[in-house]
Amino acid sequence: MENTNTLVDKSRLVDEKTVKARLVTIFTKWEVLLLLIFITMCIVFSILSPYFLDYFNLMNANFTFMEKAIIALPMIFVIMSGDIDISIASIIALCSFAMGAASASGASTPVIVLIGLLVGIAAGAFNGFFITAIGMPAIAVTLATQSVFRGIAKAVLEDQAYTTYPESFGFFGQGYVGDTLIPFELVLFLALAVVMWYILHQSSYGRKVYAIGNSTSAARFSGVPVKRIRFTNFVLNGLFCGIAAVLLTSRIGSTRPNIAEGWDMEIITLVVLGGVSINGGKGNIFGVIISIFLLGYLKFGMGLLNISGKVMIITTGTLLVVAVLLPMILDQIKAGKKITRKAA
Amino acid sequence: MKRFLRTREFNLIILIVVLMIIVAFRAPHFLSGENIERIINDTSILIMVSIGQFFVILTGGIDLSVGSVIAFSGMAASMLNQYQPGIPAAIVFLVGVVIGLALGMINGAIVAFGKVPPIITTLGTMSIFRGFTFVLSKGQWVTAHEMTESYMAIPHGSFLGLTNLIWAAIIISAITYYFSRYTRTGREVYAIGGNKVAARFVGVKEEKINFIIFAISGILCGIAGVMWTSRYAAAVNETATGFELQTVAACVLGGVSIAGGSGAVPGVILGALFLGIINNALPVINLSPFFQMFIQGFVVLLAMFVNTMMDKRNEKLLLNRRRA
Numbered sequence: 001m002e003n004t005n006t007l008v009d010k011s012r013l014v015d016e017k018t019v020k021a022r023l024v025t026i027f028t029k030w031e032v033l034l035l036l037i038f039i040t041m042c043i044v045f046s047i048l049s050p051y052f053l054d055y056f057n058l059m060n061a062n063f064t065f066m067e068k069a070i071i072a073l074p075m076i077f078v079i080m081s082g083d084i085d086i087s088i089a090s091i092i093a094l095c096s097f098a099m100g101a102a103s104a105s106g107a108s109t110p111v112i113v114l115i116g117l118l119v120g121i122a123a124g125a126f127n128g129f130f131i132t133a134i135g136m137p138a139i140a141v142t143l144a145t146q147s148v149f150r151g152i153a154k155a156v157l158e159d160q161a162y163t164t165y166p167e168s169f170g171f172f173g174q175g176y177v178g179d180t181l182i183p184f185e186l187v188l189f190l191a192l193a194v195v196m197w198y199i200l201h202q203s204s205y206g207r208k209v210y211a212i213g214n215s216t217s218a219a220r221f222s223g224v225p226v227k228r229i230r231f232t233n234f235v236l237n238g239l240f241c242g243i244a245a246v247l248l249t250s251r252i253g254s255t256r257p258n259i260a261e262g263w264d265m266e267i268i269t270l271v272v273l274g275g276v277s278i279n280g281g282k283g284n285i286f287g288v289i290i291s292i293f294l295l296g297y298l299k300f301g302m303g304l305l306n307i308s309g310k311v312m313i314i315t316t317g318t319l320l321v322v323a324v325l326l327p328m329i330l331d332q333i334k335a336g337k338k339i340t341r342k343a344a
Numbered sequence: 345m346k347r348f349l350r351t352r353e354f355n356l357i358i359l360i361v362v363l364m365i366i367v368a369f370r371a372p373h374f375l376s377g378e379n380i381e382r383i384i385n386d387t388s389i390l391i392m393v394s395i396g397q398f399f400v401i402l403t404g405g406i407d408l409s410v411g412s413v414i415a416f417s418g419m420a421a422s423m424l425n426q427y428q429p430g431i432p433a434a435i436v437f438l439v440g441v442v443i444g445l446a447l448g449m450i451n452g453a454i455v456a457f458g459k460v461p462p463i464i465t466t467l468g469t470m471s472i473f474r475g476f477t478f479v480l481s482k483g484q485w486v487t488a489h490e491m492t493e494s495y496m497a498i499p500h501g502s503f504l505g506l507t508n509l510i511w512a513a514i515i516i517s518a519i520t521y522y523f524s525r526y527t528r529t530g531r532e533v534y535a536i537g538g539n540k541v542a543a544r545f546v547g548v549k550e551e552k553i554n555f556i557i558f559a560i561s562g563i564l565c566g567i568a569g570v571m572w573t574s575r576y577a578a579a580v581n582e583t584a585t586g587f588e589l590q591t592v593a594a595c596v597l598g599g600v601s602i603a604g605g606s607g608a609v610p611g612v613i614l615g616a617l618f619l620g621i622i623n624n625a626l627p628v629i630n631l632s633p634f635f636q637m638f639i640q641g642f643v644v645l646l647a648m649f650v651n652t653m654m655d656k657r658n659e660k661l662l663l664n665r666r667r668a
Binding site for chain 2: 084130134135136137139140141143144145146147148149150151152154155157158159257265268269272278279308310311312313314316317318320321324325328329332
């Protein structure tokens, strides 16, 4: 559907629009705007701090946001089809708890990882069941499971923590690829991003997700298995939470009940800032990938400049609101101009 | 009467009574008047803020910034009290409420005039207001010995045997009940949530309503902020973190449709009380506080599940009756 749209747009560009108009359409595209902001930010930071454009620093900065980035990928699907999942941080806690328990009882690294992923899938399926089979609103269900999932970890662990993991388990979150300075987490994220790009933009599954987001009833009447796809989205989300839980647990080497607390909002911010409409049906994976690195390096750069974490919170929040507010205002200005032109 | 028996409020009352009886089996003093008053006192803040959340959800939106508005207005009021102890508590209270109102109006302006979806707006302002709370306090707390006696007495003072906090909840409940049922603006809120397009065609100004409901939510959070800090005699930067979820849970339990357009103030009050009773019952039946999160989540999920199934059954009954 979107493909044909862009085709139509392109042919129109060639026929009707001047070079200037073409440039305007390119530069008002969301991903391009984000990219420009990203480049500006990099330039500003490298002027302000000599340590910013350091290969070693830039690579290591990835460790701080790759787990969130990985969950942002399936979250695109969930938000795209008009749902939302605010239980992701709690799924991580549950997975990490299960892995910790397995490790404490002497499981080997592959078994620990497998358990983490399976628990993630199960938690995602649990959400998906109540949302699609029972028909409860996604925000209400995941609001409740947010307490249920983390509650399990809290009830069993109380104020204790699992801190013993096999040595080989440490690779996932701390390892580098070969002798390079490229973190394994970054490579894994890029690989997953390619897979998710393919599913979202090249497969029929992705087309159906867009269709559901644009109009659930129209999609249902066109024979799209709406419930099954929404269910799959949540399972996918759970699986990716499992992957992120493996990386995070491996990186920090311990499981506490408050692990990953507050990530839900951060990840939703990543997706929305990336241009995915919260009402579903609009957006693409490139915008989200840019916004992941934009926010990640923004935090890293501000950290280099000794800016306190609280100011970072304010900046992220402002960025989110302004990012959505700006296009709306621009649209209104454009619309206003059109009206006056018509009147004249 | 028959209609009342089928309402969500009635279901909730039954649930609450059953829950209380179960707890009372293990701890008979749970049903004492003193304990019930304590539960209501503990739940009053949740009731106020949930009502604010209710109006926002009624229009199809959501207010995720309530916890941060509570923290900021509570911190601002406490710091005013700390540095200017001469100012009477009533004025400090008013300042807190006005700050809450101002923050609510910021949300309202972005949603109503900037046309940014409420979930995005409040997701952003949740971080922004929380960040400014830290900036304002420079990370410091305001503790009991830095507050004046009269400030700490705001929620604790009593009138006719009930604490001011409970009175505040009762008065707010009464006013908002009247507002939602019997005023033109109140009905317009329902209209927007029920069907935006239809509401616009009959002349409801969507922008105005959106602005008003966020302002209401702001005022109630402002009151809650002052009450919270003075009641616990501490203004912390993390005040009310995660409170937004409790208020949404209270609304959903109380039968407010998350899609907007349906629900009522009494349901929200019962939903909040239900959560309050669970919180209060856990220590009474000797369950470790670490279980609280799980049980709360589980009960909310269960209650929503039962509600959804009953709604489905009612729909089917209605369909069958139409067919017949």
